[in-house]
Amino acid sequence: MGHLRPRTPSSPRTLLRDLPANIDPCSASSMGNLIKVLTRDIDNNGGNFFLDFENAQPSLSETALWEEVNGVLLEARVVLQQLQEYRGAGDEIRQAIQSPSVQGVQEKAWSAVVPLVGKLKTFYVFSQKLEGSLRLLLGVLTSSGSSPTQQLEQKQALARQFAHILHFTLRFDELKMTNPAIQNDFSYYRRTISRMRINNLAVNNELANRMSLFYASATPMLKTLSDATSKFVSDNPEEPIENTTDCLSTMASVCKVMLETPEYRTRFASEETMKGCIRVLKDQPPSSVEGLLNALRE
Numbered sequence: 001m002g003h004l005r006p007r008t009p010s011s012p013r014t015l016l017r018d019l020p021a022n023i024d025p026c027s028a029s030s031m032g033n034l035i036k037v038l039t040r041d042i043d044n045n046g047g048n049f050f051l052d053f054e055n056a057q058p059s060l061s062e063t064a065l066w067e068e069v070n071g072v073l074l075e076a077r078v079v080l081q082q083l084q085e086y087r088g089a090g091d092e093i094r095q096a097i098q099s100p101s102v103q104g105v106q107e108k109a110w111s112a113v114v115p116l117v118g119k120l121k122t123f124y125v126f127s128q129k130l131e132g133s134l135r136l137l138l139g140v141l142t143s144s145g146s147s148p149t150q151q152l153e154q155k156q157a158l159a160r161q162f163a164h165i166l167h168f169t170l171r172f173d174e175l176k177m178t179n180p181a182i183q184n185d186f187s188y189y190r191r192t193i194s195r196m197r198i199n200n201l202a203v204n205n206e207l208a209n210r211m212s213l214f215y216a217s218a219t220p221m222l223k224t225l226s227d228a229t230s231k232f233v234s235d236n237p238e239e240p241i242e243n244t245t246d247c248l249s250t251m252a253s254v255c256k257v258m259l260e261t262p263e264y265r266t267r268f269a270s271e272e273t274m275k276g277c278i279r280v281l282k283d284q285p286p287s288s289v290e291g292l293l294n295a296l297r298e
Helices: 012-017 060-084 090-098 103-141 148-154 156-177 181-196 205-216 220-235 241-260 271-281 286-297
Strands: none
Touching: 060 103, 060 156, 090 103, 090 181, 103 148, 103 156, 103 181, 103 205, 103 220, 103 241, 148 156, 148 241, 156 220, 181 205, 205 220, 220 241
């Protein structure tokens, strides 16, 4: 089985960025028992590579790592739920700004913001856990000895967890981008602790500065994983960079295969999913995808 090569040279950051937010690489509705994958791009063996994202189980040698990452993925569900329920303290902050000399109003706003910033701290700390899990998986899925394609085929349970991490990342960032209350609450919190010089806080000024860098990004989780992937490559110079980019490009290429294959294309649950795949295809050489894009537009 040959090497999977990206169609154009891509950095780990670009490959992670290009995965569409509307694709869940692990869901039955989008993937089913995916795939006789990427046969036109991987090799000419006619479909020997089958990624079973639904039923893959870890081997004995993979179990310890799988269980460690699974614990993080279980926590990821809680994080997404909390982020979906995040409503912010916009009203309290607005009243505090309008009535700066009314102590009761100021206290009410502070009392509303503090627990919310506690949640934002939880999300930030979790991003570091997710980064650690990603690096562990990359270490296994990109190690030398087999081609990246063979690594994914032979370690499908870990590849599935890798896909879960990517899906969580895109979903988290989607929710964050559509919730301006996060930035508003955190900005008010930072202004308040700077003005009042409050001590003994769960989120002190030093931690708040680090969190500010995290939340300043439109896609904080994706940036975290992109930076972690780049650092993984630089920290492991003995491993060819293609091992990492090939691993990532497989996930992106899945979108292309689903569009090219009628059997999989009919499983799309929504028009938005189709649009997400088209965004990936637009970054490919025009000669290779123009016919498919035209067919999808009709």
